[in-house]
Amino acid sequence: MIYLSSYFRLQLKRAAKLIPQMLAVTLLLAALSALAALMLAKSNAQEASQAKIRIGVVGDEGESIIDEAIDMLGSMDTSRFSIGLERMEEKEAADLLRRGKITGYLLVPEGFADALWYGDHLPITYFSNSGGADVGAKLTRELVVNISGLVLETENAVYGAQHAVRDRLPDVSASKAGDNLVIRYGTGILDRERLYNIELLGVADSLSLAGYYLCGITLLFVMLWSISCSPFFSRRSRELGQILSSEGLGAPAQVGSEFISYLMLLLLALAAAGLLAFVMLSRFGIPIPELQNTEKSAFSLILRFLPPALMLCALQFLLYELSSSTVSAILLQFLNAAVQGYLSGCFYPSSFFPEGLRRFGALLPAGFGMRYLGAGLLSKSDPAAAAGVWFYLLLFLGLSLLVRSRRNRS
Amino acid sequence: MSSIRRFFLWYWLLTKRLIKRPAYLAVPLLIPLFAAAVALFSKQDSGVLTAAIYLEDPEDPVACAVADRLLNGDSILRCVQVDSAEAAREQVRSGYADAAWLFGSDLGAGFDAFARYGSGGIITVAEREDNIFLMISREKLFAMLYPELSFAMFRNYLVREMGIEDLSEEELRDYYASGFTAEELIRFSYVDGSAVDTGGSYLTAPLRGILSLLLLLSGLASGMYCYREERDESFVWLPAAQRRTLPVLCHITAMVPPAAAVLAALAMSGVWLGLGRELMMMLLFVPACAMFCEILRCLCPREEHYGALIPILAVAILVFCPVFVSMNLGLPLRYILPPGYYLRTSLSTKALWPMLLYLAALIPLTALCSRLREQLLGKQAGKL
């Protein structure tokens, strides 16, 4: 027992030496994560003054049709929030696109209005940055295609109406009829929100987007944080482990002492990060519906966060046990964070994935962690998630014991 | 032995010391597997948002036409058809779907009423919360039902407002079709003139960013080795000038196998930009990362400080560089981080020049920091 307590104290001391920089890392990580959360929350909020997607419109100054089209689209209820069209010069547009201030710009060719008058089309070109297949780029492209479809259908109707009026009402000005129809479209159809009867079902049964990302960012934080603890693991003496083993302090005691010391570091980090996150959430007013109007105490939330943190801690411990060098340890830890984080929905929500990938991600340790945390936020119990978390925890600890025993015997 | 051969011998032996570690070797093997798996899954049915569609009258031709466009179109919005309104609402409540679109019976009549009287509430949209993504999804819905809605407006205008009451449905449709001008109004182009590829999946899009981060980490991890080698004086027999530049070579050797794996992964995942462009980008990125890692290492007196920086850098890159989305935070950090340049170069070839400048700026900085570290080590030696 003397050896065990001495060894445990030794590990605690080794962990304690890392506390200053670990706390600095934790606070910086937490601040960065909170900043990301803030940006996500702001992009989600209904801000009347700022459109989500800004698209430039470039064309001849004399083409009033461009301004009319921009005004028309801009007067729509929802387009104010989703798309913002702005008239600008081509050079300005290219510069803003390069700097990422706009998602793309439409180049209306010279003579567009005249060609339209005669029923011809000069194609409008939509310029964007190459290589963009991310969600934002895809979404913008679809919206642009939508706009194109709206305009063409409207044209269809206007020209068709003009043909009908010319044929059936020769005394009536077909052009004026066409203009009137455009006004009908402008004032009637494009105010499309009236088409819908919107029901808000509430987020009681499942996580809100903010709540979802709270869980994702927490797990990602824990997985990435482990990299900063590599000195704790790289400086362990393997020979000491073998000697202790021969003196009766076997793998369980060694692994237990080291794991608990590592866990202490993690809990301290979570406490510090939690405090900072709480301050930032309150200060910047980031609404997380699951945390509002509830009786949940901070303590109960922390308790809820504990099992997934324990599980990830055990996985990180195992990865460090398996790595024979610092280089591979760091790379494995990051690969673990990146792969699990991606597949379990910490980056993209898992609802973005196909069914097969969604199911696979849900079976990963971080997948169970997400479910467990999500259930915790909703004050529900998820026995399957809890079982998964504890299963993985015991599995990783067991494997760590096995690896250490083998190493001590070799 | 010529200098070139000597260089390659050293390069090989420095690489050998890494690849003898099974755990290190696992990383370049796992990268392409991960990318291939994601690429495979990205071909399956998926969507950024899922909308559950219910048709109260499955025989309604207008509703069927709209539903057909929604269900079979190529979109990042995924639609699934359900059997009842309650089932649709339940999917939304449970989080399986983001929205439920419930089409009432006789959608055509609903559109007519809207065109004539401005009557609304034709389609019930049930959502859990109102957010920007769902607003955008409603735009998509509107675009899909617009052809029928537009025709309803057209018909209402001609028949009721212009008084041309003797037009048959067929004649109306003929007149509507006669107004056809073009299949598409807008064509797509990239600002740097490269060939447009409207393919690619949003699922594989962040792979490049994640893999670039992994590459940078390989260089950072190599820096940990360099601390040990400094302690052990492993290269004490090298002349001082070469000893200063050796760590950069070590970082490069650590990054080359993962870099090859990254290129293979990008080729497999469908985000490949062409061999020439990818090689050029990698040839700039790897040395930039190596020098960046060396600068950091020189500025961190101890291994613990350096190790502590790694996760911070990882998160900073995920936040400030265009890995998932381009969050234009206006902070200068993205001009310091190598993956930022690499990813911007992937978006536009014009960004190659800033990257070259960045690389050129790193060279004297690295040399300066190496000298500073030498002095620091000299001071530290006295404390031993």
Added chain:
Amino acid sequence: MELQVENIEKRYGSKPVLKGAGFEAAPGDCVGILGTNGTGKSTLLRIIAGVLKANGGRCLWRGEDLLKNASLRAQTVAYVPQGTPLIEELSALDNLRLWYEPKALEKSLEEGVLRQLGIHEFLKTGAARLSGGMRKRLSIGCAIAQSPDVLLLDEPTAALDLVCKERILDYFESFRKAGGLLVMVTHDQWELSTCSKLYMIRDGRLEPYAYGGDLRGLIRDLDSP
């Protein structure tokens, strides 16, 4: 005297370690430097080797200051630190390949110094798995790749078994006979006995020392201020 170390000064911050240390030696000499821990023995060696920069003084080899001429120093001086600076993940042969030209390596393994040191016996073994004596022999083997004239050694046979010590000291003897110059920091009686000149470092300076085999007397002298 071909090697003249003059007035070497070294400060760590405001703390002076070497205050004008110096000695002279000729080819064939074996210079031993004695002193208690922390008196600057290794520092002096590292300055001559170019690992550390001096705050003052010079180190002349045939009239040329080695401290200012890095390429001459690289050709002339080889340094074997106290630890064994090997790449652990590589084999003994691969460690040698880092420093030797291929033909020179082959020749030395067949009939040269490396054979004399017995390194040919464990070429394929990974450096991490070598014993202390093998590692030290391999380190020396790597250090002398450029056929230096001066060999600087920091406690070369510390913690080695007697057979290994003998092998290494035999090599040093042949190195001296071939006209090489050895400078070693030592605490070992056997090493002391092979030195042709001894210096004790005190208060940052080197003082010539005569060791007559009286170990207790040596300890007293080391301990005295």
